[in-house]
Amino acid sequence: MNNQSMHQWAQDLWPMCRSLTGQGVRDTLDYLGKLIPGMRRHFVPTGYQAFDWTVPKEWTIRDAYIEDMSGNRAIDFKRNNLHVLGYSTPINAVISRHDLDKHLYTLPDQPSAIPYVTSYYSERWGFCLSEVQRAALTDDRYKVVIDSDLRDGVLDFADVILPGERKEEVLLSTYICHPSMANNELSGPVVTTALARWLASLPNRKYTYRIVFIPETIGSIIYLSQHLEAMQERTIAGYIVTCVGDERAWSFLPSRSGNTLADRAALAVLRDREHKVYSFLERGSDERQYCAPTVNLPVASIMRSKYGTFQEYHTSLDDLKFVTQNGLEESFQAYRSCIELIENNERWRATTFGEPQLGKRGLYPSLSRVGSAQDEVRTRMNFLAYCDGTNDIIAISDLIGVAPGACIELADIFHKHDLIKPVLGNPLRLHGARLDAHRIACTTEDR
Amino acid sequence: MNNQSMHQWAQDLWPMCRSLTGQGVRDTLDYLGKLIPGMRRHFVPTGYQAFDWTVPKEWTIRDAYIEDMSGNRAIDFKRNNLHVLGYSTPINAVISRHDLDKHLYTLPDQPSAIPYVTSYYSERWGFCLSEVQRAALTDDRYKVVIDSDLRDGVLDFADVILPGERKEEVLLSTYICHPSMANNELSGPVVTTALARWLASLPNRKYTYRIVFIPETIGSIIYLSQHLEAMQERTIAGYIVTCVGDERAWSFLPSRSGNTLADRAALAVLRDREHKVYSFLERGSDERQYCAPTVNLPVASIMRSKYGTFQEYHTSLDDLKFVTQNGLEESFQAYRSCIELIENNERWRATTFGEPQLGKRGLYPSLSRVGSAQDEVRTRMNFLAYCDGTNDIIAISDLIGVAPGACIELADIFHKHDLIKPVLGNPLRLHGARLDAHRIACTTEDR
């Protein structure tokens, strides 16, 4: 695989007009399916019930424009697919400028940006445009055409399961329902695709990986409704992969409890990267569903600029200049480190009573002298001091202030010398808080 | 009922010379009994043993004065009942100014204030007066008269039980043993009376209310000695109502553990009121008994100016100008909010998996657009995110930073839509810390 391709993949996916449903979603999944061997395609029909939700009609959009009476197209969907309000009903009429105005969406604060607006569950038509474009609409009457359908159809999604030695799962979830937007859409699927390809290439995965490509909100509701029991039983950590393409500082959105394995691994990886920790109250993507109280999966999110916090968010400025190959690669690396940490997050137990005699193994200086190689030796002894069978690598990394990767290397060295051994146990116990909360939720008697 | 009456009640009660025992207490309870239907009167005789304590003799005070040899009364109990040392033995003698001085109590730091002093458990006689008054006593000899009795009698107190749907109780306790003092006495009984009348008028109380009017310290000892087992079994929260009449900032005195339902509800109510949190080490009223380690009830106190911290405390300056109708009403409202929160402090559990589709219920905007009604919607989703059956309203209010009253309203809306349901359970579990401590205290083996 070649991660250099990520930005190219995003460029290829850019023109497809994704939405909750429709051909743009299918085209996107077709493209990704060629990159990810084993991807499985799924769909549910309009009217399908998933928990409290009903799948809406499928939306087909072929064309949309605003034309002056001379036939000049002032606004054209073919130039930017944000121009049409998502899920617009069809229209073909000549209407007054005054009446048209009620169907125009702009951003007064950002006059040159086209906003991204949708109306999935209430039938409307409309155009999104910049304030500059709106100001140029000075005629009395315009022809408005939206060549769309809202008909019974399907909602498409996809997943891939990469089995590991254990049945316990790590979840990666990303969404494929926004049209031409780069950070708050395409960065997610392309980094997730690169992660899927890297994970597929790993010779011996400890955990099973469940990687999900869905339309946001209703997609995760549908997916959960079909897999809830298995996911609650097996998921040890999960991440929403979104907004991972720009090069600004890092963002972290915790799970509901904030102390699951997903949270702990992500924060250990972010420790050496400047980052902002958001409150769970500021969540806004599919962790709303995965972390809902009755679902309660350990799902967090590592992002660059968090959705809703950057000026380009949900506008035409969230484009492929804002998202860079470098930004995508750094995010890939952060998630890869996170997954590697989860894979190696053993609890180790010392095999000797007292400290081992490291000197005879060449791991301790033979000359006792102030200042000689003290830091390295101290790190080794500190690592061992916490190998009591209760602390995992993340905990020891926190306790001794040494990066998780370096702790994994120390564990390898000591394990080779038979000075520590792994404590077998249910990895779910590594995020006990979730399980307790879940058990309470499931066993409390109702009135 | 009419809360406008509170200050009038205090004015009516002002002249009655309350003490640990005696006619002043009976007059006070007679007056309050007319306001509170169902109030029960109780008494115990002199010599009655309550736990480690013995009820002292009943004190009757009819008159007390210091008169010069010309018959002019320099100090007269009839002008201010603080003038006589509480529980003074009788005297009728002419004595030298020098000998008189040993029986005079003044406040050097506050020359115009009369101090309030008592000697319940050691026989003495004395007069309390201002420094100014003392300086005016320039004659060589004075006639001193205290027309009092210390005889076997009774100690009076009262309570009212307002039954609710559940046998679990909320305790309100106030004291009626101080003579003419307004904040550190009358504010307590009159606000408690207003609360009793409001509670009596509630159509469906969830909890039972135990409202107690007692002389401080020995009164709560006696009351506990007669009701300990029931109170330990049933009390989910309790408050000492005292010092609730002035208009300065709010004070909070926690229970011994500091995390009972009484503490949590009070602090939630005080969150939007400027207040000072005192340490339990600074307690000074009947929580000394209710929170004693072997009693260990969840009892806290919301006050305005805390006893012992304001200059007027235990002097003639603690009068009905310092205590205002507005101050009394604000305190009534704070306690009422606190009780309403306890009544509504359910643990709710979401009935849907994932988020419910609020849009179809008119609780979510149909147009997805940055900035539109975000705050209100976010608050709704955040409230639901914590309805996991383990968090009560107080906890959710803390977690999402929304006032408890607003959380109760959200719960009502979601409950009407069947999106949440209450988790039935022992309300005592809401302050588990107390029960644990209590169980330890009761089951530990002695030597």
Place this chain on the structure above:
Amino acid sequence: MNNQSMHQWAQDLWPMCRSLTGQGVRDTLDYLGKLIPGMRRHFVPTGYQAFDWTVPKEWTIRDAYIEDMSGNRAIDFKRNNLHVLGYSTPINAVISRHDLDKHLYTLPDQPSAIPYVTSYYSERWGFCLSEVQRAALTDDRYKVVIDSDLRDGVLDFADVILPGERKEEVLLSTYICHPSMANNELSGPVVTTALARWLASLPNRKYTYRIVFIPETIGSIIYLSQHLEAMQERTIAGYIVTCVGDERAWSFLPSRSGNTLADRAALAVLRDREHKVYSFLERGSDERQYCAPTVNLPVASIMRSKYGTFQEYHTSLDDLKFVTQNGLEESFQAYRSCIELIENNERWRATTFGEPQLGKRGLYPSLSRVGSAQDEVRTRMNFLAYCDGTNDIIAISDLIGVAPGACIELADIFHKHDLIKPVLGNPLRLHGARLDAHRIACTTEDR
């Protein structure tokens, strides 16, 4: 006993050339054995296996010097026993100044100090000297003589057990393996000796005391290998006594968990002494072994200037001017207070319901008056308020902000009045954290 002797003992022990093994250790233990009735001498032979460690050869050092060709001794072991590298192999040769240099150890940053260097587990020879001395070695050739042996022999150590009413033990451990150094060696054995003599003189010790004199690291490994089960079962608190002779500020090194009885008692004693709390990551003496994860004893350390942090450390400047009689006595007092606190660290439970009537016992003022004797009374009531059978003296001292010694006195008064009684229980429960961790370490199944 006479603590005035401590500095004299250190002076007597100063010239003995202690090391891991050898005559200097035996001379030291002979000297201390005369001061401590009941001291038991032990030894293990070269090649003895203790856990992961092997006892090295015994080192005998008789003489060592660097002599110029005229027979003048530039460096002479007889003038300072730090001059010879610890565990040097023998040599007797004339070598070039250039070759000699590879065997010289100095401290460039402290030109007038001789460093202390050892090579226990790798055979070398060498001299330690000041930069000034090295600079004076300007000849081309020198005669170097080290008259030493490395032969099969023994490793010596000693202990004393002072039985108490209970079999639970307090451990004091100090080391006797450094040559002429005062704070980072002799202060430890002499303060420990004074403590042993004081403890032996106590008429009724509650706990048993295990007092250990060992060479550092391998000595505690050997000692643990012979007593692990008993020490894990019985030790309720332990201390490494080292660096207790200078007069600078106090230092505290916690146990691994940081919340054992040893930590809590030490921190209570240090509360009124200016002190620095170090991290367990900065440990460096035998707590490395006692607190190793599979050993996990509750062992901490109260020091003055902590090893490794003072300029004189491991140099000839750590001498008997740096260590003073006053410094030794203050350390003795701190450890004595710590032990007295452990001996008296009961959990008390009030015998009365509500507060007792202290007035009838002369413990409460009979006159109720603002400001009279309030602080003393408040302290009494606060102490009683936490006598709930769960808080030990250390906890109450923390909760009410009163020194542990004063709390012990209050307990005595209340106990005499039968107002509190001790709650019998396993003192090990006072540091439950250790036991839990230990149980986990012992019961977790291996792969």
